[in-house]
Amino acid sequence: MGKDDLDGFNLEQSHGKERVRVARVWRTKEGFSLLVEWKVAIALFSDCLPAYVNGDNSDIVATDTMKNTVYVKAKECAEQLSAENFAIILAHHFTSYYKQVTAAVVKIVEKPWERVHVINKPHDHGFKLGSERHTTEATVKKSGSIKLVSGIKRLSVLKTTMSGFEGFIRDEYTALPDTRERMLATEVTASWSYSYETLSSIPTDQLYFNERYLEVKGVLMETFFGPPKGGVYSPSVQSTLYHMARAVLNRFPDISAVKLKMPNIHFLPVNISSKENPSIVKFADDVYLPTDEPHGSIEASLSRFWSRM
Numbered sequence: 460m461g462k463d464d465l466d467g468f469n470l471e472q473s474h475g476k477e478r479v480r481v482a483r484v485w486r487t488k489e490g491f492s493l494l495v496e497w498k499v500a501i502a503l504f505s506d507c508l509p510a511y512v513n514g515d516n517s518d519i520v521a522t523d524t525m526k527n528t529v530y531v532k533a534k535e536c537a538e539q540l541s542a543e544n545f546a547i548i549l550a551h552h553f554t555s556y557y558k559q560v561t562a563a564v565v566k567i568v569e570k571p572w573e574r575v576h577v578i579n580k581p582h583d584h585g586f587k588l589g590s591e592r593h594t595t596e597a598t599v600k601k602s603g604s605i606k607l608v609s610g611i612k613r614l615s616v617l618k619t620t621m622s623g624f625e626g627f628i629r630d631e632y633t634a635l636p637d638t639r640e641r642m643l644a645t646e647v648t649a650s651w652s653y654s655y656e657t658l659s660s661i662p663t664d665q666l667y668f669n670e671r672y673l674e675v676k677g678v679l680m681e682t683f684f685g686p687p688k689g690g691v692y693s694p695s696v697q698s699t700l701y702h703m704a705r706a707v708l709n710r711f712p713d714i715s716a717v718k719l720k721m722p723n724i725h726f727l728p729v730n731i732s733s734k735e736n737p738s739i740v741k742f743a744d745d746v747y748l749p750t751d752e753p754h755g756s757i758e759a760s761l762s763r764f765w766s767r768m
């Protein structure tokens with residue numbers, strides 16, 4: 460936030476445009492369509508105090524202009540690029556084109572359009588929507604310094620066994636039994652900070668951050684599930700979350716911090732009984748009541764000692 464001293468008051472302000480939706484198609488020589496769909500949010504930081512105090516808009520970039528810029532820059536991108544690179548292009552544009560703008564934050568959420576396969580062959584121009592979303596947030600300052608955070612949201616994962624929870628505090632409010640056998644389901648929201656600090660240090664490959672995104676997602680899932688045969692035992696969501704975060708930091712040297720949010724989405728054992736029939740349904744790790752509320756909420760950040768997240 461830009462901060463200003465106003466006769467003993469403190470004003471913090473920014474202005475921008477949110478939910479700017481754009482889809483961009485590139486057509487290859489071989490006749491393939493490439494497609495992205497992005498939802499863009501822009502926030503600009505500038506000294507535009509007169510607009511707030513005196514009704515003088517002469518230093519304001521209209522938010523409508525920001526919206527148009529998304530479409531102009533999308534048009535200018537002649538080749539497919541990652542959401543991270545597009546966010547950086549936009550944020551850099553606003554800070555370098557307008558003398559008033561000192562910093563820009565651009566957030567993007569990418570919809571997971573995946574190429575369809577028809578009769579086991581990738582389709583030229585057909586896509587279907589997946590579930591999890593690739594997210595990014597680029598902060599660029601006039602000086603060329605940058606902060607880049609990427610992430611994933613709505614990654615729903617579940618395992619039917621190899622999970623338990625025992626040894627927790629037991630008192631007069633506790634009803635939950637210890638267990639070494641339960642379902643584990645969560646919807647992962649993760650964000651990770653890259654360690655690049657300047658525009659000039661960003662990898663030049665325009666799809667680098669897409670690859671990283673897929674690799675990080677792979678490591679998160681591998682650690683959550685364990686090996687295909689047998690899996691890995693989870694003593695708690697906390698433990699699984701920590702190992703997932705560690706695996707990302709161990710694997711990717713250019714990631715300095717990871718934040719994970721993993722709600723514990725409960726699948727309750729079904730037991731139904733009556734006086735006449737005490738076991739209409741007797742739970743044997745087979746019939747569950749899926750719920751979405753209430754849910755446990757477990758989140759943590761893990762960073763290297765020198766991280767800036």
Ligand SMILES: O=c1[nH]c(=O)c2[nH]c(=O)[nH]c2[nH]1
Pocket residue numbers: 624635694695696697723755
């Ligand atoms: O993995 C878990 N962590 C908890 O903190 C918790 N609390 C609870 O009731 N069940 C669970 N499970």
